[in-house]
Amino acid sequence: MRVNHCGEVCAQALYQGQAFVARDAPTRTLLVHAAQEERDHLAWCDRRVRDLGGQTSITAPLFYAGSFALGVVSGLLGDKWSMGFLVETERQVEAHLDDHLGRLDPGDDASRTIVETMRADEVRHGQSALERGAAELPSPIKRMMRGFSKVMTETTYRI
Numbered sequence: 001m002r003v004n005h006c007g008e009v010c011a012q013a014l015y016q017g018q019a020f021v022a023r024d025a026p027t028r029t030l031l032v033h034a035a036q037e038e039r040d041h042l043a044w045c046d047r048r049v050r051d052l053g054g055q056t057s058i059t060a061p062l063f064y065a066g067s068f069a070l071g072v073v074s075g076l077l078g079d080k081w082s083m084g085f086l087v088e089t090e091r092q093v094e095a096h097l098d099d100h101l102g103r104l105d106p107g108d109d110a111s112r113t114i115v116e117t118m119r120a121d122e123v124r125h126g127q128s129a130l131e132r133g134a135a136e137l138p139s140p141i142k143r144m145m146r147g148f149s150k151v152m153t154e155t156t157y158r159i
Contacts, residue, residue, distance in 0.1 A: 001114075002049050002157065003152075003153050003156050003157055004041075004045045004097075005156075006056070007093060010067040012035050012038040013063075013065070014068070014074075014085070014089060016031075017070065017071020017074075017075060018031045019031035019035065019075075020072060020075065021076050023079050026132065027079045027082065027132055031086070034125045041121070044114045044118070048110060051110070057155070057156040059155050059156055070085070079133070081135050083129040084135040087130055088145055090126030092146060094126070101115055
């Protein structure tokens with residue numbers, strides 16, 4: 001749940017950065033709404049981490065800054081590219097959450113409920129971005145995003 005918490009920090013930052021430079025109002029509205037839902041996810045993860053006796057990662061502010069910057073850069077490329085980043089982010093988050101669901105203790109209903117709800121929201125965010133005309137990102141960009149995600153996941157798990 002600690003990794004999920006930092007992932008929600010990153011998603012919120014990415015969407016806030018994108019919304020900051022979005023060119024049209026409907027795109028900005030979609031991004032602001034997605035960021036608000038990510039804030040809900042963040043609160044759920046924070047509460048669950050603490051309920052489980054853990055702590056959130058001290059690296060979250062660093063990853064927030066990097067994700068916000070990536071959001072601004074992707075947004076400056078134009079709304080279709082910004083939506084492409086949103087789609088790819090959500091695809092990668094969905095895969096992470098699927099993996100997490102498969103590794104959860106079968107008796108941890110509270111965590112399972114949170115992760116399943118987050119997953120459904122992430123799928124909806126990606127679908128909304130596709131409907132807004134998301135561009136398909138080039139493979140090197142997708143690999144870079146997976147690499148950033150792996151660094152975030154490994155670092156957050158440990159620190």
